[in-house]
Amino acid sequence: MAESAFLFTDSFLLDMLIFCLIALGCLLVITLLWRILSLIGKKIGIHGVTQKTSKVLQKISVLNSSIQKFSTPIAAINTICCLVSIGIFLYYVVQVTRITNKAGTDGWSQSSIDMIYQQKPLLWIEFGISLWFLANLVHHYLDAVSKLSFFTNPYVWIDIATSIPGVICPFINYYFYGLQFLRFVRLGEGVSYFLDISGNYLSDVNQTFIKLAVTLLSLIFSAASFMFVLENSTVTTGGKVNDLMDAFYFAFVTLSTVGYGDITPITISGKIAVIIIIIATITVVPAAAGQLAETMQASRSLSFAKFVGKNHVVLVAANDKPVLSFLKEFYHPERNNMGTKVCILLKEETFSREMRIFIHKPSFSSRITVIAGHPLSDGDLARACCRKALAVFVFNSGNNEKSDAETVLNTSAIRQYTDKVSIMVQIHNSRFKPSLIDHNVDVILNTNDIRMSILAQGTICPGFSALVSNIVQSFGLPKNYNKLASWEQEYIWGAGHEVYAVKSLEQFVGVAYSSVVETIYGDHGALLIGISYVNEQGKNRHIFNPGPEFILQKGHRGILLAQDEEQAIEIAHYFPIASNKEYQKSENYENEAQLIQQYFLYDFTKHHSRLPRHRKIDDALIEDIEELSLSKFIVVTGDNWDEISSFVRKLREYKLKEILPIVILSPKTPDSDYWLDSLGRCPAVYFVRGDPTSVHDLERAGAFKAMSAIILSHGAEGLDDLSVDSKPIMTFQQIRKGSGVPIVDLVHASNSKFLGMNARHTIATNVPAELEQPYYAGHVFTSGSLDTLLAQSYFNREVVTFLEHIVHGISISIPLKIVFPRLVGKEYHDLFKTLLRDHELVCVGLYRSRSNGGDSATDEQQSRARFRRRNKKDSSLPRNFERYVVMNPQRDLKLDESDEAICIVCRDQTSVKNFRDSMRTEDDRTDATYTERDDRTDATSEEESEAINYTFPEQELEMKTFK
Secondary structure, three states, X not given: OHHHHHHHOOOHHHHHHHHHHHHHHHHHHHHHHHHHHHHHHHHOOOHHHHHHHHHHHHHHHHHHHHHHOOXXXXXXXXXXXXXXXXXXXXXXXXXXXXXXXXXXXXXXXHHHHHHHHHOHHHHHHHHHHHHHHHHHHHHHHHHOOOHHHHOOOHHHHHHHHHHHHHHHHHHHOOOOOOOHHHHHHHHHHHHHHHHHHOOOOOOHHHHHHHHHHHHHHHHHHHHHHHHHHHHEOOOOOOOOEOOHHHHHHHHHHHHOOOOOOOOOXXXXXXXXXXXXXXXXXXXXXXXXXXXHHHHHHHHOOOOOOOOOOOOOEEEEEOOOHHHHHHHXXXXXXXXXXXXXXXXXXXXXXXOOHHHHHHHOOOOOOOOEEEEEOOOOOHHHHHHOOHHHOOEEEEOOOOOOHHHHHHHHHHHHHHHHHOOOOEEEEEEOOHHHHHHHHHOOOOEEEEHHHHHHHHHHHHHHOOOHHHHHHHHHOOOOOOOOHHHOXXXXXXXXXXXXXXEEEEOOOHHHOOEEHHHHHHHHHHHHOOEEEEEEEEOOOOOEEEEEOOOOOOEOOOOOEEEEEEOXXXXXXXXXXXXXXXXXXXXXXXXXXXXXXXXXXXXXOEOOOOOOOOOOOOOOHHHXXXXXXXXXXXXXXXXXXXXXXXXXHHHHHHHHHOOEOOOOOEEEEEOOOOOHHHHHHHOOOOOOEEEEEOOOOOHHHHHHHOOOOOOEEEEOOOOOOOOOOHHHHHHHHHHHHHHOOOOOEEEEEEOOHHHHHHOOOOOOOOOOOOOOHHHOOOHHHOOEEEOOHHHHHHHHHHHOOHHHHHHHHHHOOEEEEEEHHHHOHHHOOOEHHHHHHHHHHHXXXXXXXXXXXXXHOOOOHHHHHHHHHHHHHHOHHHOOOOHHHHEEEEEOOOOOOEOOOOOEEEEEEOOOOOOOHHHHHHHOOOXXXXXXXXXXXXXXXXXXXXXXXXXXXXXXXXOOOOOEEEO
16 A cells, blocks of 8 residues: 555645546547537437437437436535545544654654545445436536536536546545545535525525635635645655644635645645646636625615515505505504514515604514515515515505506516415505405505595594594503693593404303493493404304393404403403393483484485486586585595595595585686586585685684684696695695685695694604694594505404504594583493493493693693793693593593583494484385495495395394393
């Protein structure tokens, strides 16, 4: 074995290079022979040669397609083999280092070194690894389209240099460890493969950084190993590399261009190796660093960014306006949802400064990823990892049919891309709802329909918009709650309620709905507003205030207004004590019922208010309201006729006993065809042409003496511009001192501070702007607040259905001073029980006067003094602005003579026994009927409602009542 010593002399590197050239020559010869045989077969028509060549190529192609299916296991095997081979190499390095007798010293012998390399188990392991890499090499070589370009791959040369010695070593009983360290470089191919397939979990920057790190480690390890093999003092006389640590030290000093000179190569092979190392360094490192810089530069562009992870939610929007409201609700502290990440797919690459500040907060920067793209592109949906998302939210891009059509198309593209993820969509026009249902959309939020219903209800029931704003916003009680004035505490208490679903009410099976409502409110302070269940067709059905004859049965779920989710969970596990006690109606029942009927503005015996023929705009055009001598009417201002006509039609949908005249004030005159199509058959609608910001024109339209004035947002374009609310704000400032109730529709909630109400003051530290003054009086509503509703639907699917039933239902405002004078000064639970037991009404809140909200004279004085300080510049504000809404008040709240009880009855219900005959439509068959709605199609049209009997398929159960 002494002759093997030549492997560790100055000729070692030259011998290895010659060996690689020989291996290359063999492969080239094989390639030339194969090509010559193919050409000869084609030229001289040797069909046998041609046919056999074709068969061989066909078999190779079939083998390659089969191997491609196992690319990941093969890459894993390659990685493991590299690691094992590196381990064997390091073992031999350690064994060589442990030899005490170095080359050139007494006692050194070649035989002691040769014995190290003759361990047969390691030789055969290396043989198997080398054989595996040779097989891969041959396979890729035969599969390569261009044989010459095949050799441009550096991993080919590594396999040649490391596999051939490994295959030979068992047969000569000797381990060639000369270039086996290159298996560490070969390891980089496996790392790159697994990084590429893990693109959904690692960003491009992280992938490139890891690849660069592996490249640098490979370069350092190879340089250190190369110097150890050629310059270690055990086999090289005078070598200065004593162990692998010296080799790494030399590699770091050399690659960093420091070059101390304490370790230098003394052999020719070592000097050549240093040259090769330096060339590789100046070639590889700048290229890798440049690639990293390009990747980092590209990552700053949202068009190249991508989300990494799974179990997240994706927001698809044209701009960031609805997204910011969604995020504030989604990550509200009450939600405890900070673990869920959000990917925002924006059509526009730029977004607002407010949005940029929000997503760069430390608590959100790692949870929110913004990418620019389009949902119609599968590549952009892949960058957002839509298939691995928990839900996808699609926001409407505008307030017109074009934007709705785009929303439907985006939803269709997402559903085609993945059929498993939940999709929740926001649209403007309800006529697009069937198209979304066909795409299996889980939640459909019709923002314009809900918005117009809220504004229409506000004209009938003052404070209704404040009630809805409280429902769609989330916040808990502030830390300074006990230090606030009584009216502020009452308002915040009510605004803190949200809609929750009680998954099971089995403990109330057999109990009347009214008894359950009274029991839950009495024991927990929560309000059971309705019941939901799954019918035989598997669809969710919802019943709101079904009345005392409705008996809860197995499978019913509750729809609850509560302070927090813990309260809803507590109710689900609550088991009260049953009692057979029946309640008698009060002595004042009949008189109170007659008075309630006066404030019940609806007449269900009427059909929709429509004229028998179209009314031209010339017939509706007036110069001054004095021409009509109206006593009760509503004024609508704006310059967007789509918005105006939508509101008027919505108000006319309500079957009121008395048709309230509507006066429209707008600077634009619609053309006759548009008027005929949109408002031509709406009765008692008049048009005054004028500027809503002009006091003179407002007087001509009667805005200062109208019972209510609706100020709609102006224009459909430029909704992202904060100044879009300028005209509505100016109009509100002009008419807020009138005798009626003005309600302004703002696009941006932050603009409320310009209404002249000093609305910038925050009554509590965590109350959102949408709930501050003058929101709590019901004078302002913002469409942006509905964006938060889509976020709530992620946690509770019932909330959208609940709100749709509320805004499409019947709102009754009952003044206590007139109807229930005997209850003035008593507690709220007395009023709640009276309405529920005697009149079958569920009271959801109070409309109160702020001047009477204090528990004591001192508290009242402090509250009014604080109010005056906030409004120094406008101390003559009308009394309407001193009112506020308390949703689901506490039991012990003292009632005041100025209070009004807000009771909500869905328009499809006939729960008020006194008015059951007057409210019944021609289609009602029995006294015990109610109308149910599909949770997806309940807001499209009245024809979609269907009447069914109270009796369910389950057996009838004995009725119980609770104490």
